[in-house]
Amino acid sequence: MTATQTLVCLRTAGQADPASLETYLKLGGYAQLKRLVTEKVKATEIISQVKLSGLRGRGGAGFPTGLKWSFMPRYFDGTKYLVCNTDEGEPGTFKDRDIIRYNPHQLIEGMAIAAYTLGARVGYNYIHGEIWQDYEIFEAALDEARQAGYLGENLFGTGFSFDLHAVHGYGAYICGEETALIESIEGKKGQPRFKPPFPASYGVFGKPTNVNNTESYTSIPWIMEHGGQAFQELGVANSGGTKIFSISGHVEKPGNYEVNMGISFAELLALAGGVWKGRQLKAVIPGGPSTAVLPASAIIGATMDYDGLSKAGSSLGAGSMIVMDETTCMVKALKRLSYFFFEESCGQCTPCREGTGWLYRVIKRIVDGQGRMEDLDLLTDVSSNISGRTICALGDAAATPVLSFIKHFRPEFEYYIQHGRSMVEDGVAVEEVAYA
Amino acid sequence: MLNIEIDGKVVEVEHGSTIIDAADQLGIAIPRFCYHKKLSVAANCRMCLVQVEKFNKPLPACATPVADGMKIFTRSKAAVEAQQSVMEFLLINHPLDCPICDQGGECDLQDIAMAYGAPASRYTEEKRVVINKNIGPLVATDMTRCIQCTRCVRFLKEVGGMMELGLINRGEHAEITAYVDKSVDSELSGNIIDLCPVGALTSKPFRYTARSWELVRRPSIAPHDGLGSQIEVHIKDGKVLRVLPREKETINECWLSDRDRFSYEGLNSPDRLKVPMIKHHGEWHETDWKTALEFAGGHLKEIVGTHGSDELGVLISPNSTMEEAHLATKFAHGLGSDNVDYRLRHTDFRHDGKRLGVIWMGCNIPDVQEMDRILVIGSNLRNEHPLLAQRIRRAVANGAELSVVNPLDDDPLIPIKHKAICSPNDMVNVLSQILKAVSGMERLSLCLPKSLSDLLEGVRVWDNSQAIALSLTGHGETMDLISPRSAVFLGNISQHHPRYTEIFSLAEAISSLCGATFGVLSAGANSVGANLVGAMPKAGGLNARTMLESPRKAYVLVNVEPELDCHNAALAKQAIEQAECVVALTAYKSEALEDATVLLPITPFTETSGTFMSMEGRVQSFTAVTKPLGEARPGWKVLRVLGNVAGLHGFEFDSSEEVKDEIFGGEKPSAVVWRTLNNNLRELIDVEIKVKLDSDLQRVGEIPQFQSDAIVRRSPPLQKTKQVTKAVLAGIHPEQLTKLGINEGEKILVKQGTGSAILEAKADIHVPHGCVRIPGAIAATASLGDLLGEIYIERIPATAPQEEVSA
């Protein structure tokens, strides 16, 4: 049983010149925008289709998109804004990059539909600073769309106007957090704001703003074309539609795979060519480093959707699946992840600023052979003390790997502390690692 | 109103309150670092986490708005665990240097750690070290101690008006710093010392001089501007070691200007005069009080006896207490002289005899913040009234519109809606235009008296004057206010203006036409009080200017350094020089008093009791906080004995309270104040729209804030600030420089009347054409004349030796 991909957001994949307007138009692009706008379809109708689709935010939190849209104030005296989050900076996450690289017009159409629905006059797509070429592709697509009359003033002669701009960041992971992203768009240092107020009431320049992930917006034209119900039916209960999984690590064919929600882990792994070099699967981080790691035994029977992964003890996150084979030293892997969060904390709030450094230093000390048995409880305790006590979710994201690695691979950590060396490198068999 | 429950106590709170507001209302202490009631909420320290029913995570009390029926637990297991964990995080990188930290004993972190911290640390890794910053002579830094609460950042941005500090870098590398190579130059900078919850920002002058618990704390009143800020003076071994604000919401709130905070260093100056001194044959000799007083009293009496009482002039600093001003005035009157004045920096007295009452700011200090429209005429707000500027800043942040008419375009760090920057002489013209524009508005039915409307006939209204008039009367970009709360204020530059009377008259007319509050922001700590006690000529006597223009044979000076404190320095110097007898009551030895005859050491405000009346008419008495230095005596006592020695009646006082009682006639001061404050003029003053001047150039002579009086001038830390060390001595607009053929940085000869000085020309885009900014109250310009007046500039031929000014 080999599953196949369902190309919704990566619709132009395999086409010649996939990013061009011509290609997109050939596939029926911008027809939905034109239809909705010229037929003056009511916003409430569009939102109910989005609700029906079961689309949940693809940026990691999985918040229902239709519901989010309904939070935007209908009547507001002033400019409302639309923001797309293409800042993906979490290790192992690279799906939004392929969207703007291969299918930028579908994102533009999705955003224009959202702007029409929510009454936003101006939009920004905030693009990660380290994918410069892709940023340029997106800028070129914007130009094409403007010239073809899909962006700008008085679209299709209906009076509806929408200006969309690309903004590039400078590579800070924290700028992917929606309020830090907004600060950054405003030209300030990217630091999360305390919420509430949420962007829907106080966003860019203090005005009502809707923020969605790239993949979320890109799903919209398909939903408009086929109806919410059809999108929902691509997936499973509570997880409508397709999802792009960015698969990296120890697989034969790393890359982006857009599949129906609810696909089994085994099928997805097979799509990526299975664990490389015929090795054994050891562990998987299913949704990106901010989601809990799962040992092979826990993920092997799981389905890849919100509920499925939550039942398995982790979460879908942004669908950034990192696969680790039997040669992986979990202690060293954790050190790498902790270093990431330590370096990327914005430093604003106490538990995250102080705690991420503490965690990293202790783990590094263990890797350096100076670990102490008490360190494991200390790490757990410090992580729990960060969790839920910070301004933004980066704090929780930093705690999750530590808690889950120690929970599932404690003997490996204990071995490392006792011997000052990695169990894996010592050749102690993976099967001997007790599964907690 | 909402009903909520905190720790089992039910309380009713206003809509929009946060949990911390509600807890404060109930007196329930929630620990906090980043929260400050006067600053925006950052919610970054996380110390205030509390448990709220139905929430699975603890919430920050400072940032969480209450909802009806909310149940909050500040001391539950979950809340305390959260608080303790935050405390642990805060301490892991905090240096344990409390024994050598100036904050020790008054440190929020220390205090809260006592309640929430663990006895031993679980942190065994390397601690963070942050490179220290030098942010100027007032605030010392120890950035390794910083807990990144950003109170200092928010203060400077929101209250100070400029983001002089910021949090740079990410994560653990995050640190507070000033801009590259910049110091913190806000005139309110000292407040970040109070705000910093740890010892990262401490007072540089106070550093390492005492532990906080060794200090005796006594209340007093700040003596440098008209605000009347309430202060707490901290003393060890009889010496003032620092000054902090006392919280008074309606005056200084919880703030203090740097001038009020750091001037105390001048109290301990080596210049302090400790014993009376008499000059014999050009030599100063120390003497005892009896000899000095008998000499002074006798000499004055003798001159009055031989040459007539009119030969006596009495000049009183507006920072003297009401008691001192009253007794000095009484002394002059006792000797038959009406030549008394406290308005040393004024030069236009045409309104004398025409005022209906005591001049004041026209409203109370907090009212300023409630204004919709404010017009400030002739003031460099941040320089003159730093804390009032801050109130206006917040009024503007809340939507008020500020307009200014000023001869300098200095940035008040407040967004200005409309401005007319013009030469001092043109200010009268601009105000006539504004008056004309206002009087032309239909809804303002009040008619102008014929004399004024005739005058306005030929006036052409410029666009910015029209815009100011529109703003003041309530018109706005998006909305017109039918009944705006408006105010028109005259600042120090207006008061020192050679055409003050005309400015006053026009401003009063503008205000009454548009129903605005009208007031004068007086310079001295006791200008209004000195006005109330009548320290001015009453029956045709000489005023502060004529007393110097027609030199007297004898002068009594109370807290005055003539060439630094008077409008026309050269004139003051000459008058004092030629006098036969000058009795100076002073806290300091001074070069400016070299030509005096007797120096009587009186005590500054910290060593005397007395009363200041602020610009809002608030009467505030204070007592001495330390013993007099050396033989110095309180001014009121010295004046009393001087009266006795001179054989005058009515000088039998046992205490300063008795003097105060006499001033207020035994009545409640506020009742007297209520009756006497009045900014109206009895009659309209003649206004001349266009006055032709001889010179093409006018001097704009401001008084720099750290030069305003004898104490401030002697405070070493204030004198080390950039405001002083980088002060522009001759600021000229670059285009004007070109026109004059002068190079930037060139030494030029400036001349006023008989005086001249050689100063360095600086390009200054904030000075209008036809003007030169040359500050007063400093030695380098003490040979010059009027603060605001005509001036001549010459290039110095390259061959001529360039000599420095002798001051």
Ligand SMILES: Cc1cc2nc3c(=O)[nH]c(=O)nc-3n(C[C@H](O)[C@H](O)[C@H](O)COP(=O)(O)O)c2cc1C
């Ligand atoms: C530290 C941090 C980093 C984040 N990075 C991203 C990101 O790169 N891309 C993204 O779409 N959302 C990111 N998010 C989530 C956003 O805050 C936000 O929830 C999302 O953009 C909303 O869009 P959605 O509802 O369509 O998912 C991040 C959140 C946190 C706390």
Ligand code: SF4
């Ligand atoms: S949790 Fe971390 S990244 Fe988020 S606001 Fe706090 S310090 Fe910044």
Ligand code: SF4
């Ligand atoms: S210096 Fe003080 S006030 Fe400023 S952020 Fe650090 S701890 Fe807070």
Ligand code: FES
């Ligand atoms: S006081 Fe509430 S988070 Fe700092």
